[in-house]
Amino acid sequence: MLNVGSRRAGRARAKWRERAAGFGRAAGFLSLVWIAATLFAVRAARADLDEVMLGFGAETMHLAEARQQSAPTALSINGAELFVSSGMDDRALDAVLDVFEARCRASDGHLHAQLERAGETELAAGGWLDGTLREDDEDRGYVACLDLGPDDVEPSALLERVQRFVDTGDLAAIGELRYVFAERAAHGTHFVAYWTEGSFPISAMFPSEGDAPGRDVDGVARPPGSRRVLSARAGDEPYSLTVFTGASVGVDGLERFYRDALSSEGFRLLEPEALEGRAYESDGALGFVAERDGRMVTVVMVDDPDAGPTVEVLEASVDAFRTQE
Structure with missing residues (x-):
């Protein structure tokens, strides 16, 4: 038991570093989200999952064809709420990521299409307004985006959303976070999906000084001066x-x-x-x-x-x- 605990902790630290390093262009706070949420991924698939996945975010993170997928678990991350669900799919890694990428692009405000209709093909091709991030290799990958809703969001409206985010520090002012990490398994693909529904105040979650919102572990002292x-x-x-x-x-x-x-x-x-x-x-x-x-x-x-x-x-x-x- 003792050696198992020691080895597990060592493997966990190695995985945290490896996975955090692979996030590429994703926002910095996602590495913290991954570290925390990986520890909490639900292990057993539950029956009647379709009845449990009620929110819009949960619906977009649900793979109906998956071999199994856990019901959403709510995580508290520095006082804000995030949801996580994990599952196994028989398809290859790139096929699973393709599904989530397509869902992201269906709710990106259709900014590329609007630019192309306006004749701004060069700006559209430049990818400056690409709200969907994807990185993957043969073994693992991720898709991340902000869900702006299914309707067109004009550039001026997007700028207004961004300004509200700057003023409030709440990511929900722009859209809902959608993030999926997937890795190749022996028979198919294992994936973990994270999403927000409602307020996600990044500026309050990660203050530059003082304690982040939350609480210490009961009975375990905090380090001196930390x-x-x-x-x-x-x-x-x-x-x-x-x-x-x-x-x-x-x-x-x-x-x-x-x-x-x-x-x-x-x-x-x-x-x-x-x-x-x-x-x-x-x-x-x-x-x-x-x-x-x-x-x-x-x-x-x-x-x-x-x-x-x-x-x-x-x-x-x-x-x-x-x-x-």
Whole structure:
């Protein structure tokens, strides 16, 4: 159990970095969304999914032909709500991405068509108003867009929306976020879809100073001198992820701090004997796995050259943690 926990945490960090690096032109906050939402993807498909997928966003993110797809799970990301659904499809990776790209282009305000009708073919061909982003290779890819609705949105109206976004910091002023990450599987394609429905105040979610909206993990101290940059929770699911940056002590000091803090709060540290009392180490990061009252907490500490000493706290129920082994 202990070695499994250590290996899982190491693999998770590697996947986070690999996937975040592959987002290309997607907005920077999507990397945080992916890190959080990947932890919460629902594992089991549920019956009567068509009755559950009620919102417009959920409908556009639903693959009726999929072998299986989970019902939407609401995520709280820094105080804002995002939805996630994962599934398996028998088709090839590019075919699955083609479906979502076509849906994005059907709700992009038809700006390209309007420019071409107006004779501005060169501007249309330049892609400056292309609201659909797609990057993929043989193994994985993504499609991202802002859903402007099914009707034409004239350029002047789009500029007004953009101005409202600048004034309010709310992405919904322009449109709804649609994002799909897919990767090739042994038999078909695995995909995870994220979308918003309503307000998504990016400026409030990611402040340049002070704590991001949300809350700390109960019973787990925050690093000294740090600020919270990510607080993610999955509805009623027993998962949460909290990230702190800018701690006033380095990884060695954080290791001592968390060993004392977790023990004083009644957590039992789960460590392989081979480590002789130290935290596990993976890819330059140190970490603890601790258990208390049916809760499993993983604390990962790393010296980030950009953000300073960083701590990631992942919380799950013991039962949910064990089902993933």
